[in-house]
Amino acid sequence: MDAETVRGLITGGESLTTEFKRGASGKFNDTELVETVVCMANGDGGVLLIGVEDDGRATGTAPRHGETTDPRRIDALIAGRTVPLLQTRTTIVDLDGHAIIAVEVPKSPRVVGTRSGMYVRRSLKLDGTPQCLPFPAYEMLAHEIDRGALDFAALPARGAAMSDLAPSEFTRFRRMARAAGSDPVIPDMSDLDICRALGVVRTADDGVDRPTLGAVLLFGTPDAIALHIPNHEAAFQLFDGMSVEVNSFTRAPLLAAAEDLYQRVSSWNREEELEFGMLRVAIPSVPPTVVRESIANALVHRDYTALGPIRVAINDDSFEVTSPGGFPPGVRLNNLLTVSQPRSPILADAFRRAGMVERSGRGISLMYAAMLRLGRDTPDYSQSTDRMVRTVVPLGRADIPLARFVLQQEQKAGRPMRLFDLQVLHELRAQTSLSTGDIAEQLHRTIGEIRTGLGRMVEEGLIEQRGAGRGRSYHLSAAVFRAMDKSPAYVRVRGTDAIQQERMVLQYVESFGSITRAQASELCMITPQQASTLLRRMSRAGKLTLVGERKSARYVPPTDTDSNH
CATH class of the missing domain: 1.10.10.10 (Winged helix-like DNA-binding domain superfamily/Winged helix DNA-binding domain)
Structure with missing residues (x-):
């Protein structure tokens, strides 16, 4: 770390990832240093600056090891006093003649404590300044599950026995796997062998097989679920304006809950018709792929340590699915289509074997493609927070001309249209003309990916290029406008670039x-x-x-x- 970086951190002030500590002798001892580092590691990590006052003045620090300060000894001190061992990187930075100790603290996937048993976490006070608070045991569990260090479904269900699992739910699992053709072995397995294959049973010290929380979630009786996973609940709500037509709650096992919610949405799902030559193609308000994947994602990826049900709600304007807990580790709004990281790999594997979700982890990509292929807007995740994932599918009228063109192209090519092509067509249909940078920003892709994809679409006659260099832009081709009966619009696009x-x-x-x-x-x-x-x-x-x-x-x-x- 260099002086310019440290100066920038100081200018930004203290935050969840930046901490200032006075460095005068006796003011910040080794025990306090280790506790502060533990606190930051249990948050988002960051940088501890020793020798900086709370108001941001750099006053420097006294030598910590005789006449000097040895960065390696600070890192060794932290590693020796933390459990599990925490590896930091310490630098001594000269800032306007003041020696500043900069300790870079990684974000730890596991809960970190001091060897003396101190567990603290990073938090903000009401005035927005950071602080370290005690780390309760129940929050530690949620912390490790949320960061992928533990799988909730692998945890033992204390006191549970195989008799707490319902045989009818194993029968359901076999039926679903057989119908989907997703796992040819599952239908012929015994109940216990299915649990072993899914990794939801443990052999206790007494030699008895005992189910984990995952087994209870997937196959448990209502009483077992209420006892061991009281936070599990699924709600279906259907609104007509401000009035509630349906308000149903269930604590059924996950596969049963998924089937029930899917059937409820399917019985509501309205359709428009698209005439395609002699054929008529139904265009549902919400494609079945979107219904199935959004419900399955909510059940599989929710935080089962957090209170509240998953909720499937339909109103006049949208189909919504919400679930407790933020995105799984590594997943963000700008990489939803490229990163697949389940909060519980065990539950995700069970749903894949049952044929409830896409096996390659491209579920959200399939949801996007299904909506765009039918001339509808993509699912919106922008209202999600670190405590809730919210999927909103708008129910506006489908763009029938665009849907007709896509179906024609797919029939001609003998394969589904690429998601990239669908996204670009949708954006250009909405905004007429866009630059390479504009498209990269909208699609959250690199400039290199965009240039390659756009070049291919130009060759295939889907779009046309105008201008050169930085002034280059793209719009729908004459063939696309003609297929959508919008030839005058093409003339306007060409005429006013x-x-x-x-x-x-x-x-x-x-x-x-x-x-x-x-x-x-x-x-x-x-x-x-x-x-x-x-x-x-x-x-x-x-x-x-x-x-x-x-x-x-x-x-x-x-x-x-x-x-x-």
């Missing part, structure tokens, strides 16, 4: 001093969303400056100060 739109906007601003999104939309004959994209692009390029917020937001000519930046 991005460069012409920018010229029109700049001329308007020069004449009238500013422009709003609505004015740009009317001026360029584009949608408000397309106008927002255009104005933001011009602002990033330094051609305009945004002033005001929301309804008062408008774009004005850049000032000299803006130009200098």
